[in-house]
Amino acid sequence: MSELSVKHLLGIKYLNESDIQLIFETADHFKEVINRSIKKVPSLRDITIANIFFENSTRTKLSFELAEKRLSADVINFSASQSSVKKGETLIDTVNNILSMKVDMVVMRHPNPGAGIFLSKHVNASIVNAGDGAHEHPTQALLDSYSIREKLGDVAGKNVVIVGDILHSRVALSNIFALKLQGANVKVCGPKTLLPKHVESLGVKVETDLRKALNWCDVANMLRIQNERLDISYFPTTREYTQQYGVNKTLLNSLDKEIVIMHPGPINRGVEITSDVADSKQSIILNQVENGVAIRMAVIYLLAAKIK
Numbered sequence: 001m002s003e004l005s006v007k008h009l010l011g012i013k014y015l016n017e018s019d020i021q022l023i024f025e026t027a028d029h030f031k032e033v034i035n036r037s038i039k040k041v042p043s044l045r046d047i048t049i050a051n052i053f054f055e056n057s058t059r060t061k062l063s064f065e066l067a068e069k070r071l072s073a074d075v076i077n078f079s080a081s082q083s084s085v086k087k088g089e090t091l092i093d094t095v096n097n098i099l100s101m102k103v104d105m106v107v108m109r110h111p112n113p114g115a116g117i118f119l120s121k122h123v124n125a126s127i128v129n130a131g132d133g134a135h136e137h138p139t140q141a142l143l144d145s146y147s148i149r150e151k152l153g154d155v156a157g158k159n160v161v162i163v164g165d166i167l168h169s170r171v172a173l174s175n176i177f178a179l180k181l182q183g184a185n186v187k188v189c190g191p192k193t194l195l196p197k198h199v200e201s202l203g204v205k206v207e208t209d210l211r212k213a214l215n216w217c218d219v220a221n222m223l224r225i226q227n228e229r230l231d232i233s234y235f236p237t238t239r240e241y242t243q244q245y246g247v248n249k250t251l252l253n254s255l256d257k258e259i260v261i262m263h264p265g266p267i268n269r270g271v272e273i274t275s276d277v278a279d280s281k282q283s284i285i286l287n288q289v290e291n292g293v294a295i296r297m298a299v300i301y302l303l304a305a306k307i308k
């Protein structure tokens with residue numbers, strides 16, 4: 001197979017295992033490209049991409065923009081906070097106005113779950129979901145699995161625990177879908193109040209004891225508390241949360257084995273992860289960021305091939 005089964009990247013839920021392998025093989029090529037002295041290829045010289053962000057972002061926004069520029073696409077950036085959205089313009093009107101400037105692809109981050117799916121039904125462009133509320137963040141999950149594959153050789157058969165605020169996390173849901181598709185064993189760990197009811201129906205196991213979860217896993221993906229999505233208090237205090245669900249060097253050193261530590265960012269140092277863990281040799285956090293560019297180049301390149 002040399003093309004994706006989808007026209008948009010709306011979520012991992014819509015991909016199959018072959019799509020993921022194709023994205024990884026394409027990313028392998030682009031990773032080699034971005035480590036050359038000349039980091040740019042002319043592949044998408046005739047493609048225009050709009051990055052429209054209705055929510056804050058550092059990593060995802062910069063990574064997409066860099067990926068697009070490395071592929072020689074024309075890029076325009078739109079930030080809702082500085083736009084006519086503030087004057088009451090609707091999402092469809094906003095995007096149709098952008099598309100009338102002959103834009104081929106829209107990369108969108110939006111606070112509402114399903115915003116990308118909605119848009120894909122109303123506009124004539126390829127849509128890439130850069131995070132939709134607490135729903136999905138597909139490129140984050142792809143770069144996370146790609147980073148596990150790079151570090152441990154394969155994702156299949158690996159034990160991965162996702163720790164923290166699973167309830168409000170788009171990273172958790174996309175990671176669960178991606179890891180399960182590739183044959184990993186997945187546990188989620190956190191306070192019961194931050195675990196979705198019936199999460200086991202996604203094929204994952206629940207562990208509320210962090211030490212047990214870490215002793216079981218090969219990889220721990222630490223998530224931050226999504227404070228911006230918390231409507232009520234889900235645990236007594238941040239200090240208690242950190243005591244029960246934060247990783248620190250003493251805890252890691254007391255485990256039976258050395259595990260790989262991941263975090264999608266942004267990190268809340270001293271809450272879910274201490275600095276001596278985040279900056280340790282067990283951490284692949286910055287490798288994840290580096291791999292994000294290659295993964296996003298692969299996704300955009302493969303989706304652009306469906307437009308032509």
Ligand code: CP
Binds near residue numbers: 059265
């Ligand atoms: N991982 C992630 O989505 O980070 P940003 O919110 O900074 O894009």
